[in-house]
Amino acid sequence: MSDQSYEPSMVLATKTFDVVGTRPVRHDGADKVTGRAIYGADVTLPGLIHGAVLRSPHAHARIKSIDTSKAEAHPQVRAVVTSADIADAGDKTVDLGEGLTRLAFIRNNVLARAKVLYRGHAVAAVAAASVHDALEALNLIEVEYEPLPPVLTAPEAMKEGASLLHDDLTTTELGKPTDKLSNVASHFRHEKGDIEKGFADADLILEKEFDTSTVHQGYIEPHNTTALWNNDGRIQIWTSTQGPFTIRDTTAAILEKPVSQVRVTPTEIGGGFGGKIPVYIDPVAALLSKKSGHPVKIVMSRADVLEGTGPTPGSHIKVKMGVKNDGTMVAAQASLAYEAGAFPGAMVIPASMCVFAAYDIPNVMIDGYDVVVNKPSTAAYRAPGATNAAFATENIVSAMAEKLGVDPLDLRLNNASKKGTRRADGPKFPRIGCVEVLEAMKSHPHYSAPLEGPNRGRGVAIGFWFNAGLPSACNIAVNADGSITLVEGSPDIGGTRTSIAMQAAEVLGLPIENVSPSVVDTDSVGYTAVTGGSRVTFATGLAAIRAARDVRDQMIKRAARIWGVDADTVEFEKGVFISRNGTENRMTFAELAPQLAATGGPIVGRAGVNPPGVGGSFAGNIVDVEIDPETGKVTILRFTAFQDAGKAIHPSYVEGQMQGGSAQGIGWALNEEYFMNPDGKMMNSSLLDYRMPTSLDLPMIDTCIIEVANPGHPFGARGVGEANIIPPPAALAHAIHNAVDIDMRRLPMNPVAVMEAIWQKNGVTD
């Protein structure tokens, strides 16, 4: 369906580059199409044995006793661990890169201490000669539980008298600790203007409630780890993770080790989307190694992944918005109750930063509630929290446009956030691309293409994600043949080795083939925060740019020394050192490189950054659907994704992020959910029943990259990993509404939900 007549890339970043913006084959490509790339589960070591984790069959229970004696007596078992093998964390807090967290929340998730808080909560672990032996031995561990009533949704958990998950969790109310024992870990508020006056000024006020289901990140590679607790007390870990330094620091904190005693090697990683940031099995494998004297590998089963890791929060959201008859939005209010799962930390803070961020509204009030429930402890998932929030806000914005009789994109354009707009949570926007995304959507041929036939409809929606900076480090060594080796610490999940290498190549005027990038272990590069927050191409890219500039500056000095001129007279242009001091001297990078050893020794460029110039990203969708009125099935006829990437460093992988995020958003919208029974058991914990989109469920996903340069990055990059997942559920709900005149306020919008809404509209009762 793509329209070849349309220029797909709207370039507002006007500078041109030699390497940046091209589409080279990725450096790790050959390994990944031949099966040679080593992922976490592929690691093997001499003497390796295999671990398995016993998980709670109850969603909420007190552990009365654990008897491991029969498992220990199994002839193939080499070690058994329980919570008793890890020190209690008490009130200790740790900063693992995202502010202070109570260590107990992490530690007690790794191995349950006094209570199990969700079905799938880890209780004990075994290491044995083979994985089959380990699984057999799990059945020999006897755990006595005292089951407690579970609470499974935020509204349920917030009720007075609800079953409490934690004996010591009290609500932090508007920033102040209280002594109220509750499942609500915190209630916070962002305010801007005068909300009452805002609604009083409005000609039209719409207010609705929304519910979204718990969904999983759904990476195809299960969590895995291999750990060796060496005889000198040092721990080595090989694992698929988005954050090797996070794994190092968390494992060290839980096991009471200095970080210098823990080395984490990030292997190739089979997807993460936020779900491979937390620590689950690494400290457990390390303890099993300590007890057994063997390196121990643990690979989760798919059911363990679904029941014991991730997911992202389900939520209950109320949104009320007021608009004047002339289309000016004057007030917006939201109540966001997000399910944290077993431990505090629902993604409700980022949700509050995004819920109204696309619109310049003078009067705003946002209330956020971080609510613990008896589900797995939630993890980030691609723009965490923002998709749920946009599902609510965008529904109301489109409904307002319909009631006012204006084009839904015009209403958005009329109120779009721009440079200088202040968000209710505080920050003022720098240069952003909300208007440009909306204009691209409006002028795209998809928006004006005819859509005929019954039960068909077109929908639009937009979404905002703020993106992250955070620390990154990079070292670049110059080789005598004029190539460079680049080491960095950001696990590469979607081609970032190459997008980072391209930025160094651009600075040094080198062809991309002359850069050899590697992601290395935590002893071999400076601290680098997680691959997350759409930050890697931006922040680790900036580290690579700075390291390359360091190389350039050091080489300028060598050239000056060789020529006997002042270094200030030497310039560097597109890979050539030039001195125009009287006589002109010229030397290419490749000509200077072999002379480094004789002129002072090898050159290593280095940089550590924590960049402030983060550029947020807006994304939008236009989607056409057809509804089967007999079954309620939604078929996507055409889908176009728009996103402001800033400068697209590697456009193919920018498109890939947009397409992948769209597909995940579509899955979230139409199929995916944790289907829980009343006891808190997930009834669909396999990839047959937890239904993610297959190739047959999706059309081609057309992309339109908008490049509004980020002033905070030398090449204008923003980061593109996340905003793309936000608009699909809202855009699909809008399209479904336009197709069959129903208002979908609950995710997923699966065939049953669509049919029920159609029956309700038609007054059909069973």
Added chain:
Amino acid sequence: MPRKVQVQTKLNGEQVEFLCEPRQSLLEVLRDELGLTGTKEGCNDGNCGACTVMFDGRIVTSCLVLAVEAEGKEITTVEGIAAGNELHPIQQCFLEGAALQCGVCTPGILVAAKALLDQDSNPSEEKIRFWLANNLCRCTGYDKIVRSVQAAAEKMQEAR
């Protein structure tokens, strides 16, 4: 412990022999006994397709095949797609078309896509989507995968 069984099979064109327990899957033996870790485990219950291999000319999920069933059979894994150092057109097109992100579903998809191209030199988009519907990819949304299979079909036709 059950006694191990001796199995002879043809793997990526080479005769191999291994010992395995009757309960071990073909996937487990490929990865843990024969060191061919290119074939990936995503679910171990036949639903994700990451462990797809060719088994006597048929596409199978190797987690649902017992290793003892390999006796006398011909098996091709992702490691058997390239001709020595020469990438197969499907591999080359996946690289040029950016058809992989994390790459963990890629081995299974390449095996399945090559099987399709071996029996249909010019498959429609619909047929490619149908053929690959048992191979879950969470990163790409399938767009670039489908396009890369189409590109490989063209490339292979040109080469004929």
